[in-house]
Amino acid sequence: MIARFPKARLILASKSASRRAMLDAAGVTYEAIPADVDERAVEASLEGAAPGEIAEALAVAKAAALAPAHPDALVLGSDSLVVVDGRRFDKPESREAAADHLCFFSGKVMELHSGAAIVRGGGCEWSHAAIARLHVRDLSDSFIESYLAAEWPEIGYCAGAFRIEAMGVQLFDHIEGDQFTVLGMPLLPVLGALREFGVIEA
Structure with missing residues (x-):
């Protein structure tokens, strides 16, 4: 049973517009503060771990980076x-890298792993990981060029070089998994945890 923290303040350790939009649309009150985490160092410490475990560990690391300065908050x-x-x-570092990624993705199945975690003080109270499988259609060179002309540099902040809520939806012909996982956060389990914690009404 998750311990309840009545009227706990919620902080989102992210500057992601899509994650903020999900919480906004769901009616969750929160404050967004970007976390400063060396993601490559976290990943290096988890060499050999499954992708879902890495996504979950990164989520924990981001929350844990902010929690000590906000002991009253989740x-x-x-x-x-x-x-x-x-x-x-990882996120493409240049337009040329994004083009290379898209060429590699063409005609293949992309596995997108999204993790979430809730930390209070010095400990992780809850974490979860989910997966979506996105079937990338065969992408022509001309499409990739026009896509990057429209979407770069915004997709430089996105794993997989796409925003599903924008032109990135044109990359795929079939998706297995819920839209929230694709957007970058397993929202339904997160909302369940927030209800248990007393952040939102049960």
Whole structure:
């Protein structure tokens, strides 16, 4: 049973517009504060771990980075990572890298792992990871060029080089998994945890 923290203040440890939009649309009151975390160092410490475990650990790390400075609050962290053909893909560092990623993704199944965690003070109170499988259609060179002309540099902040709520939806012909996981946070389990914690009404 999750311990309840009545009227607890909620902090979202993220600057992600899509994660903020999800919480806003769900009617959750929160404050957004970006977390400063060396994601590569966290990943290196988890070498050999499953992608879902890494996404969950990154979510915990982001929340834990802010929690000590806000002991009265519950801190929600979230992170996503992409795997295609067994290969991890981070956010593209340049337009050229994004084009390379998209060429590699063409005709393949993208696994998108989204993790979330809630930390209070010095401990993780709750965490969860979910997966969506996105079937990338065959992408022509001309489509990739026009797509990047429209979407760069915004997709430079996105694992998988796409925003599903924008032109990125054109990359796929089939998606397995819920839209929230694709957007970068397993929202339904998060809302369930927030109800248990007393942040939102049960």
